[in-house]
Amino acid sequence: MKITIIGTGYVGLPTGAGLASLGHDVTCVDCVKDTIETLKAGKVTLYEKGLEELLTSGMTSGHLHFTCSIEKEVVRGAQVIIIAVGTPENLRTGEADLSYLFAAVEQVAKKLEGPAVVAIKSTVPVGTGDEVERFIRKTNPRVQAEIISLPEFLREGYAVHDFFHPKRIVVGTQSEKVRSLIREMYAPLSPAPKMLFVSRRSSELIKYASNAFLAMKIHYINEMADLCEAAGANIHEVSRGMGADTRIGSAFLQPGPGYGGSCFPKDTKALLHMARKHGINLSLVRSTILGNEERRKLMAIKILKSVEDIQRPRIAIWGLAFKEGTDDCRESPAIGIIQYIITHSAATVVAYDPKAMQNAHKLLGDSIKYASNKEAAAQGADMLVILTGWDDFISPDLKKLKMIMNTSRIMDLRFTMSLTGSSF
Numbered sequence: 308m309k310i311t312i313i314g315t316g317y318v319g320l321p322t323g324a325g326l327a328s329l330g331h332d333v334t335c336v337d338c339v340k341d342t343i344e345t346l347k348a349g350k351v352t353l354y355e356k357g358l359e360e361l362l363t364s365g366m367t368s369g370h371l372h373f374t375c376s377i378e379k380e381v382v383r384g385a386q387v388i389i390i391a392v393g394t395p396e397n398l399r400t401g402e403a404d405l406s407y408l409f410a411a412v413e414q415v416a417k418k419l420e421g422p423a424v425v426a427i428k429s430t431v432p433v434g435t436g437d438e439v440e441r442f443i444r445k446t447n448p449r450v451q452a453e454i455i456s457l458p459e460f461l462r463e464g465y466a467v468h469d470f471f472h473p474k475r476i477v478v479g480t481q482s483e484k485v486r487s488l489i490r491e492m493y494a495p496l497s498p499a500p501k502m503l504f505v506s507r508r509s510s511e512l513i514k515y516a517s518n519a520f521l522a523m524k525i526h527y528i529n530e531m532a533d534l535c536e537a538a539g540a541n542i543h544e545v546s547r548g549m550g551a552d553t554r555i556g557s558a559f560l561q562p563g564p565g566y567g568g569s570c571f572p573k574d575t576k577a578l579l580h581m582a583r584k585h586g587i588n589l590s591l592v593r594s595t596i597l598g599n600e601e602r603r604k605l606m607a608i609k610i611l612k613s614v615e616d617i618q619r620p621r622i623a624i625w626g627l628a629f630k631e632g633t634d635d636c637r638e639s640p641a642i643g644i645i646q647y648i649i650t651h652s653a654a655t656v657v658a659y660d661p662k663a664m665q666n667a668h669k670l671l672g673d674s675i676k677y678a679s680n681k682e683a684a685a686q687g688a689d690m691l692v693i694l695t696g697w698d699d700f701i702s703p704d705l706k707k708l709k710m711i712m713n714t715s716r717i718m719d720l721r722f723t724m725s726l727t728g729s730s731f
């Protein structure tokens with residue numbers, strides 16, 4: 308099958324490389340020239356486990372191609388055109404910014420000649436499919452495009468794994484013909500994934516409803532962690548006990564410094580905005596958003612409180628990415644916490660992350676120091692804070708730390724969730 312994917316970010320690239328490995332003829336398009344040049348040279352533009360190997364094999368087999376602009380030949384003959392561009396948060400209103408999406412759709416509408424399925428993989432508010440349909444009709448009335456919703460549930464850090472083992476594939480279309488085309492597109496996946504065919508609007512909403520629910524679950528366990536700390540209970544035992552009930556489930560009950568990333572923070576806000584437009588009050592989603600934002604400040608205050616006896620404390624941070632397995636620092640709790648610390652105290656921050664140093668530097672610049680490894684970050688520090696759950700940070704060597712740190716205190720906000728900054 309000939310497939311075109313527009314957008315080579317954390318969703319588009321693993322999807323494109325994955326579909327090529329299923330034997331489809333895939334062309335990935337991105338308007339950023341540097342990105343395409345790098346990809347053409349066989350190098351990855353973002354860190355994702357297994358992606359580089361997948362790219363190399365796709366290019367070697369001749370199934371995977373890259374190009375900079377949506378030219379006629381890119382869409383000619385394509386049976387499916389997948390749009391996977393970003394829909395970032397509009398910082399003023401909280402709604403999803405659809406400008407990249409419509410810019411891509413406009414190009415497709417202008418260049419498309421034959422019939423094609425345009426699958427919207429970008430996370431878009433309910434009703435966007437209808438808008439895109441109207442827009443295409445207006446831009447080029449001759450075009451026969453079937454607009455469907457094909458939301459993405461890949462997790463960063465596990466995107467390649469999730470592509471090959473999806474929990475479900477949601478397809479929003481009423482057309483039987485299109486349903487079988489999408490079935491055919493994923494047919495080589497083994498075991499066969501669960502396919503869920505729903506209306507386009509339901510499909511658009513499934514993505515937001517899922518992400519907001521998971522965000523709520525995290526916020527709930529974080530509130531329980533605070534209660535456990537105050538009441539002398541152990542949050543991990545509580546979480547295990549809750550998760551053992553299959554109606555609750557154990558996933559997403561890991562307490563921490565709050566959720567981050569390119570999806571949960573933006574999608575919860577966009578959902579709230581969307582609901583407001585429809586006159587619906589999503590009180591749980593609203594308090595999740597507020598609680599999660601507040602949590603960064605709360606964690607930063609706890610850190611500062613643990614070193615309040617030191618005049619100019621040196622704080623070592625392990626982890627800058629929003630979670631383990633990725634170099635992505637978008638909406639990372641670590642970044643928010645560090646920003647609070649450096650603006651509200653005289654502390655010096657020295658940070659280390661195995662993959663996210665470059666991206667963190669783009670956000671924090673030279674306001675903190677960067678160490679070349681975890682020991683170098685801890686050297687001479689008064690306190691060590693673990694903010695990303697990289698495997699390498701599990702069970703730190705306390706003996707070694709005691710030798711190299713100035714005053715040995717640790718606050719682990721990922722694995723043990725010890726909030727108080729205990730000395731060791």
Ligand code: UDX
Pocket residue numbers: 459460461462463464518521525558559560561562563564565566567568569570571629630631
């Ligand atoms: C999420 C969804 O899981 C995915 O289906 C969707 O396509 C995109 O958004 P992602 O943002 O990659 O994926 O990360 P995820 O693993 O879901 O974690 C999101 C945030 O929640 C991270 O900051 C993570 O550290 C945090 N988290 C997750 C917790 O704090 N506790 C948990 O138990 C799980």
